Amino acid sequence: MSDPTTPLIWFDGSLRAPDDPLVTAVDHGLTVGDGVFETCSVVRGEAFALTRHLRRLTRSARGLGLEDPDEAAIRAGVAAVLAASGPDVGRLRITLTAGPGPLGSHRFTAGLVPQTVVVLAGPATRSDVARAVRVPWVRNERSAVAGLKTTSYAENVVALAEAARHGADEALLANTVGELCEGTGSNVFVERDGELVTPALSGGCLAGITRELLLEWGAETGLPVREARPGELPLSVLDDVLAGGAHLLLSGSVRNVVPVVQLDGHDVAVGPLCAAARDLFESRMVEHLDP
Template sequence: MSDLAVWADGRLRDATTPLLSAVDHGVTVGDGVFETCGVVRGEAFALTRHLARLVRSALGLGLEAPDLDAIRAGVAAVLAESSGAGRVRITVTAGLGPLGSGRTPGAQTVLVVAGPAAPPAPVRLARVPWTRNERSAVAGLKTTSYAENVVALAAATRQGADEAVLANTRDALCEGTGSNVFVERGGELVTPPLSSGCLAGITRELVLEWSAAAGLPVREAADGELPYAVLDEALTGDAHLAISGSVRTFVPAVALDGADLAVGPLTAQVAALYREREAADVDP
């Protein structure tokens, strides 16, 4: 645990010290939200965008907006303590609560942790049999209720993959367990719309913005444009795949369900653009 730096209650804490109550609502029912930032040149990348999404998720879950000034102080503290960190995670829970789903109004629990992360690398994907519910009460919110993702990722790992790719209940392509998905075909790179139930990823957002500014044909798909079966086109070579995430950044997929995939030319161009823009501005 020495490679972790932890901040809570306004100060750095020993990573081995228990900090959460047994009746913290984040522990008992997963009543919380979080953000994970990559670290670039010792700073949390795109922190302003991540904090804005943290507030959106908190309000969407019915929590009060967290104290962003305090969180920024926590981020600075853990990064100063852990100079080699590759990621920062910010977690906000509803705080102390009952054993059931009801909440007890009170102070939130806020944790900031810095730790290691593997460098970005091409990924191997696998399809799994479960779906995202695009009509869920928490669709599009980044909550700590991550059990579905744990199960799906474990299934993908058993297949030798790094990430799972999920459909939604309408059998449309949706997202990965911790990533957004992009499909290159017909000279374009497209990603499922937010109406699919996918998370509004920060890296996804930047890829769309930066690609548009560079005049590259990268866009959000229309409803119904990307059925889950579009993944079959990657296996025949008629499409290429990529994923995006805050620590992974934007990287190509080099395998699907155990079959090797070629990297698309536009995908490679966008990956290079992302690296260039990321290096130029740590908080775009």
């Protein structure tokens, strides 16, 4: 059985040791962040919603101008790491880069070098609640990579470190026009006036798989959850949360669906729809491992 604290690694058709050399120093994913990735929750030894995650991986790759991933090879890598994993594995990560490239931003001609694909499985730390803070930086909804899940995560690293300095586990960002956008690794839902409302994708947030499923499962079961209309969720809606007139919910592929119990260092109440959404997602994900 594997060491539960050590990630299992699949690369180039086989399982590898943590200290095996895998990628070259000139891999474009390392030099300029030219890559995409997906993170899945592992439920009962299986990657949750793997088909949807692979679909989004392809969308992100195409958005960067990369060739489509080899889905069969990736599925083989997923199967290999999960078969070798123990019961403590809770997270799976698939990383795809352009492969070896120049030291600058230009790529080699498509097809000239193989893409780099790495699949990892390891432990995941989960909490039933979230603590969030606003940070001063914004998402650029007009960016060339808006809505793509790329390996260029430096903005998120900085924002999440700022959240940690304030005792929180997530940072909330606006977009350039002052609308509530998303967290560093989560989508956000606001509960008010008897509805759960999440920022629209046009505002620059990632099309989260958990977000997508909550919208679908909510529609199927009568939970009032929908996308926001233009201008409906300014960042100032968080002031309503602090005042008790609204509530917050975060969704993500490892945290699943969790209510926010602290915002900007102040305790906030869990809304009834936030609690209902959490319960709905937890029950449905056990019933449907690849929805």
